[in-house]
Amino acid sequence: MPSTIRDVAKIAEVSVATVSRVLNRSATVKEGTRQRVLKAIEECGFTYNAIARSLSTRKSVTIGVIVPAITNPVFAQSTKGIQDFANSCGYSIILGNSDYSSKMEDQLVEVFKEKRVEGIVLTCSDIRHEYIQRLKHSKLPFVLLYNIPFDKELNLVTIDNYKAAYEIVEHLIHLGHRRIGMIAGYFNMSDRSLVRSQGFKACLNEHGISFQQRDLIETDLTFEGGKRAMKTLLEVTPPLTGIFCSNDFIGMGAIKTIREKGLRIPGDISIAGFDDIEMASYFYPELTTIHQPAYQMGVKGAELLFKILSGEVEGPRQIILDHSLIVRNSCGPVNQLKQ
Amino acid sequence: MPSTIRDVAKIAEVSVATVSRVLNRSATVKEGTRQRVLKAIEECGFTYNAIARSLSTRKSVTIGVIVPAITNPVFAQSTKGIQDFANSCGYSIILGNSDYSSKMEDQLVEVFKEKRVEGIVLTCSDIRHEYIQRLKHSKLPFVLLYNIPFDKELNLVTIDNYKAAYEIVEHLIHLGHRRIGMIAGYFNMSDRSLVRSQGFKACLNEHGISFQQRDLIETDLTFEGGKRAMKTLLEVTPPLTGIFCSNDFIGMGAIKTIREKGLRIPGDISIAGFDDIEMASYFYPELTTIHQPAYQMGVKGAELLFKILSGEVEGPRQIILDHSLIVRNSCGPVNQLKQ
DNA sequence: TTGAAAGCGTTACCAG
DNA sequence: CTGGTAACGCTTTCAA
Numbered sequence: 213m214p215s216t217i218r219d220v221a222k223i224a225e226v227s228v229a230t231v232s233r234v235l236n237r238s239a240t241v242k243e244g245t246r247q248r249v250l251k252a253i254e255e256c257g258f259t260y261n262a263i264a265r266s267l268s269t270r271k272s273v274t275i276g277v278i279v280p281a282i283t284n285p286v287f288a289q290s291t292k293g294i295q296d297f298a299n300s301c302g303y304s305i306i307l308g309n310s311d312y313s314s315k316m317e318d319q320l321v322e323v324f325k326e327k328r329v330e331g332i333v334l335t336c337s338d339i340r341h342e343y344i345q346r347l348k349h350s351k352l353p354f355v356l357l358y359n360i361p362f363d364k365e366l367n368l369v370t371i372d373n374y375k376a377a378y379e380i381v382e383h384l385i386h387l388g389h390r391r392i393g394m395i396a397g398y399f400n401m402s403d404r405s406l407v408r409s410q411g412f413k414a415c416l417n418e419h420g421i422s423f424q425q426r427d428l429i430e431t432d433l434t435f436e437g438g439k440r441a442m443k444t445l446l447e448v449t450p451p452l453t454g455i456f457c458s459n460d461f462i463g464m465g466a467i468k469t470i471r472e473k474g475l476r477i478p479g480d481i482s483i484a485g486f487d488d489i490e491m492a493s494y495f496y497p498e499l500t501t502i503h504q505p506a507y508q509m510g511v512k513g514a515e516l517l518f519k520i521l522s523g524e525v526e527g528p529r530q531i532i533l534d535h536s537l538i539v540r541n542s543c544g545p546v547n548q549l550k551q
Numbered sequence: 552m553p554s555t556i557r558d559v560a561k562i563a564e565v566s567v568a569t570v571s572r573v574l575n576r577s578a579t580v581k582e583g584t585r586q587r588v589l590k591a592i593e594e595c596g597f598t599y600n601a602i603a604r605s606l607s608t609r610k611s612v613t614i615g616v617i618v619p620a621i622t623n624p625v626f627a628q629s630t631k632g633i634q635d636f637a638n639s640c641g642y643s644i645i646l647g648n649s650d651y652s653s654k655m656e657d658q659l660v661e662v663f664k665e666k667r668v669e670g671i672v673l674t675c676s677d678i679r680h681e682y683i684q685r686l687k688h689s690k691l692p693f694v695l696l697y698n699i700p701f702d703k704e705l706n707l708v709t710i711d712n713y714k715a716a717y718e719i720v721e722h723l724i725h726l727g728h729r730r731i732g733m734i735a736g737y738f739n740m741s742d743r744s745l746v747r748s749q750g751f752k753a754c755l756n757e758h759g760i761s762f763q764q765r766d767l768i769e770t771d772l773t774f775e776g777g778k779r780a781m782k783t784l785l786e787v788t789p790p791l792t793g794i795f796c797s798n799d800f801i802g803m804g805a806i807k808t809i810r811e812k813g814l815r816i817p818g819d820i821s822i823a824g825f826d827d828i829e830m831a832s833y834f835y836p837e838l839t840t841i842h843q844p845a846y847q848m849g850v851k852g853a854e855l856l857f858k859i860l861s862g863e864v865e866g867p868r869q870i871i872l873d874h875s876l877i878v879r880n881s882c883g884p885v886n887q888l889k890q
Numbered sequence: 891t892t893g894a895a896a897g898c899g900t901t902a903c904c905a906g
Numbered sequence: 907c908t909g910g911t912a913a914c915g916c917t918t919t920c921a922a
Contacts (some may be wrong), residue, residue, distance in 0.1 A: 214739060216915055227893045232917060242891060262665040263605045264915035272602060274666075282631055288622040297649055298896045306613070306638075307646045309634055323643060327613075336703070435833050464833045471835070494774050494803045496810070496835040500712040554897055565907040571901060579907060603899030605915045 217255040224252035235260060240518050266328065275414045275517065276302045276324035278334035280402070284433070284461070286506045287335065290357055293510020294333050299423060301518055303330075310337065312433075317532045318343040325352060331517045333357060333510070335399050339366070353520045357513045360403045365528045367520065369513045370460035371535040376502045377411030379537050380484045381456050381498070385419050389454035389482065392416065393427040395441040395466060397458045402433065405458045408486065413457055433458060436508035438465025453481060454547045457490050460485035460492050460501055467497075467542070478544030498540035505533050554595040563591035574599060605667065610719050612745055613643045615663035617673035619651045619740070623772070623800070624828045625845045626674065629696055632849020633672050642669075649676065651740035651772075657682040664691060668804065670856045672696060672849070676740050678705070692859045694852045699742045702866045708852045710874040712743050715752030715841045718796050719823050722839070724758050727885035728793035728821065731755065734765040734780040734805060736797045742770060745798045747825065751795055772797060777804025781819065786811060792820060792885045798830050799824035799840055806836075806881070817883030827877050837879035846873055 217231040224231065233241050234249045241249075252258075266272045267509035277294055279287040290309065297303050306329060309319035310444055314337045323342065324332055332354040336344060339359045347354060348366065357369035381438055384392050394412050397405035409428060416423050431446055433439035438457060443466065445452055463485030470481055477483055485492060488503035512531055519525040556570040556599040563570065565584055570662060573588045574578050575677060582586075591597075605611045607834040616633055620624040630646065637644050647659035653676045660682065663671055675683060678698045686693060687705065695707035724733055733751050736744035748767060755762050769782055770776035781804065784791055796802035802824030809820055816822055816836055824831060827842035851870055 214557065218915075229893060229895095229918080232893085233892090236917085240891060245891080260665045261606075261667065261915055263602060263611060263667050264898090265917075266602045267606050267900085268915080268917045282625045282634075283624060285622060285624070285627075288624075288627050291646075292621055292648055293647065304645050304647075304666065306643050306900075307616075307630075307634065308643075309631055325645065326599045328600065328602050378922080391817075435829060438845060464830075468833050491803075491830055494807050557899075567903080569907085570909085575901085581907060582907080600899050603914090605899075606916090607899080607901040645908090730904080777914060833919075 214261075215258045215299055216261070216455050217258070219256050220249065220258050221507055224248045224257055256266075270328075272328045272330055272393070273302060273330060274327070274329050275306045275514070276308065276320070276327075276329040276332040276334075278308045278317055278320050278332065278336070278536075280310050280335055280337065281433075282307070285491070286437070286459075286487050289506035290335075290510030290513070293507040293512075294514040295402075297511050297514035297518070305404060308492070308509050310339050312398075314338055314341045314343065317341075321347060322541040325395045331355070331521055333513045333517055335359060338403055339363060339417050345498050355513045355517045355520075356508055358404055360407050361530050362403070364530065367516060367529050369509055369516060369531040369533065371436070371447055371504050373407045374414075375410035376486070376535045376537075377456070378415045378473070380486070380500070380502050381415040382419070383537060383539065383542060384454040384456065384482060384484060385415070385421070387454070387482065387543060390419070390421055390546070391427075391450055391452045392454040392456065393445050393448065393452040394429070394456045394460050395434040395438055395445065395458060396430050397437075398430045402458070405430070405433070408456075410476075427452060431462065435463060435465035438462030439469045440465075442466035442469035446470070454484070454543065455481060456484045456486075458486055460487045460489045460499055463499055463501070463542070464491075464495060465538055469494075477542055479547060482543035482546075484543055491541065495542075497542045500540045500543040503536045503538045505535075509533060553600075556596045556597070556602070558595050559588065559591045559597050562594055563587045573688040580596050586750045602832055611667045611669055612641060613645055613668050615647065615659070615666075615668040615671040615673075616644045617647045617649055617651050617656055617659050617671065619647070619674055619676065620772075621648055623798075624721070624830070625697075628845035629674075629849030632846040632848075632851075633853040635693055635851035636850050636857070641795055653680045653682065653736075656680075658854070660686060664689070664804070670694070670854045670860055672700070672706075677742055679701060679742075680864060692856060694730075694859075696717050696848055696852045697743060699746050700869050703869065706853060706855060706868050708848055708872065710843045710872050712746045713750040715825070715843075715874045715876075716747035716795070717754045719839070719841050720751050720754040721758070721797065722876060722878065723793040723821060723823060723882060724754065725741070726762070726821065728794070728845045728880060729760055729787075729885070730766075730789055730791045731760070731793040731795065732784050732787065732791040733768075733795045734784065734797060734803070735767060735769050735800050736772040736776075741797070744769070744772070747795075747797055756888050766791060770801065772800060774804035774807070775803030776837060778808045779804075781805035781808035784883070785809070793823070793882065794820060795823045795825075797825055799826045799828045799838055802838055802840070802881070803830075806834075808817070814879055818886060821882035821885075823882050831877075832879065834881075836881045838879050839879045839882040842875045842877045844874075848872060
């Protein structure tokens with residue numbers, strides 16, 4: 213029997229309308245009655261019912277957030293960014309993990325719609341999936357994070373994945389590497405991985421290095437995935453001297469395997485990552501990687517969503533944040549003797 | 552103008568009550584009308600309004616989750632566990648980050664109450680804070696995760712932090728260490744850190760090693776915090792040969808500092824962590840640490856909460872999960888020569 | 891400055 | 907098996 217504004221009204225001897233006014237800080241309430249109401253609220257231990265308010269105002273004061281895996285620090289960081297921004301606007305976030313499944317994302321979106329979130333910030337597995345089209349044609353505002361801007365009519369905040377991949381692979385080439393492989397995330401789970409692999413191939417190509425299909429492996433975007441994939445790549449001949457990994461987890465997993473085989477990094481093999489999670493600089497060897505501003509990505513995404521909600525921004529907006537190549541020491545000059 | 556069950560009713564030529572029945576899978580609807588209603592729903596693009604339903608049923612089908620920092624993989628894992636369990640029950644989770652602040656936790660709880668979450672799973676900074684008492688006396692069910700069972704009337708899922716700390720410190724002692732320091736999280740931000748430090752002190756004491764206040768430093772539960780604290784501990788004389796860290800992040804940060812000073816691990820100094828985040832086994836050197844079942848913690852916490860919600864469980868329940876000492880190679884025998 | 895009353899979109903009880 | 911209708915707890919005109 214949680215009390216309602218009706219109870220408060222009775223105690224304070226005013227109408228529910230007045231109670232509602234003081235609750236909403238409407239200026240048109242005399243200080244005296246205002247105090248009476250406040251006292252009455254104390255008295256009966258009233259707790260505002262946001263659900264009732266939402267039904268009446270058609271505003272849930274909540275946004276939905278969907279990430280592939282909250283356990284990936286990149287997504288944890290951006291979720292934190294979204295959350296901080298949303299909270300500062302008085303909004304809550306309702307969170308969903310998709311485990312890199314478009315189907316799950318679709319389901320989560322449906323639930324969010326029913327719960328009447330005012331907007332969604334999400335990182336989807338495949339921006340070209342049909343449910344994204346459906347979402348686009350619904351009137352629910354949403355902002356994509358990290359995804360590839362294949363569709364110019366979608367709001368999104370991301371980095372230039374193609375360019376970033378190109379740059380880090382070029383770094384390997386400048387170090388003298390010619391036999392460069394890649395461990396990518398499954399393309400159907402991460403359009404970022406697909407595009408990074410394109411940047412990778414383009415870079416090889418433009419430097420006169422022919423790409424071999426067996427030098428690229430798709431795997432899970434995890435330590436374990438990297439570890440497994442590296443075992444396979446170690447069998448390739450002629451041996452690879454540099455590996456570009458779709459994310460830092462994979463890179464660290466690959467390093468684990470290499471080390472277990474008794475090989476040295478970067479002496480025998482150079483490893484490049486992607487994301488620059490905090491751990492990358494504490495790892496041994498420190499990981500050469502692409503920095504992307506994860507927390508900022510979340511903040512910018514939320515900011516864009518709220519601008520759309522407030523009508524401050526109209527058409528689709530595509531924000532490309534800066535990335536940067538972070539040179540550390542998991543990549544070194546190719547070992548000429550070995551070549 | 553999203554359509555309502557009223558619109559659906561009109562199209563299908565039935566009453567809203569009937570529409571509601573098919574929406575809720577009530578068996579008492581003739582297949583024919585059921586089909587008509589379903590078709591009508593398609594036709595007008597009806598989306599169920601969960602807010603209205605919540606107001607009517609007084610069930611939000613949502614639980615609140617509060618973590619100190621979603622960017623800590625331990626909490627990310629348990630959040631995932633909570634989420635998976637909640638989703639399987641048809642529930643959503645609304646997430647809040649407290650940044651280890653009791654005040655923020657308190658505020659988040661208030662928002663959650665207004666949003667009428669049906670229960671809360673949280674890791675609080677200080678279980679003895681006043682707001683927890685208030686929460687206890689409200690009728691909102693909640694389950695604490697990771698916290699110290701100082702209050703037997705609270706529902707919680709945790710491990711035996713005291714014992715775990717004791718065990719890992721004893722491991723160091725068995726390796727011959729006598730000069731053992733500790734880097735702990737700030738006690739007012741983490742009651743776990745406080746209790747771990749008690750286990751640490753007790754272990755020293757019972758092994759006839761006197762504890763010196765300057766051998767224990769409180770810091771942030773981050774890489775950076777560990778890095779900083781270790782710089783200070785390196786100045787202590789006689790030098791410490793083993794360091795017990797409140798979590799793996801701190802441990803890795805400490806290792807970074809030690810390595811920068813040109814010292815070897817575990818040759819010169821042994822480092823023990825706590826948590827066994829996945830990274831711990833990929834790190835170099837692999838971290839000796841205490842494993843705690845983070846994902847399982849979340850699952851168990853959610854499970855307990857739902858049991859309370861369904862009335863299946865009555866009184867306060869305190870579940871102590873198993874931890875285990877994971878011996879890797881960041882801790883080794885003390886260097887006798889150095890002693 | 892305040893009150894009365896009509897919604898907001900469901901559910902659920904009571905009839906039929 | 908189906909319909910009518912009063913809640914659910916709040917907001918928001920419209921009047922006074």
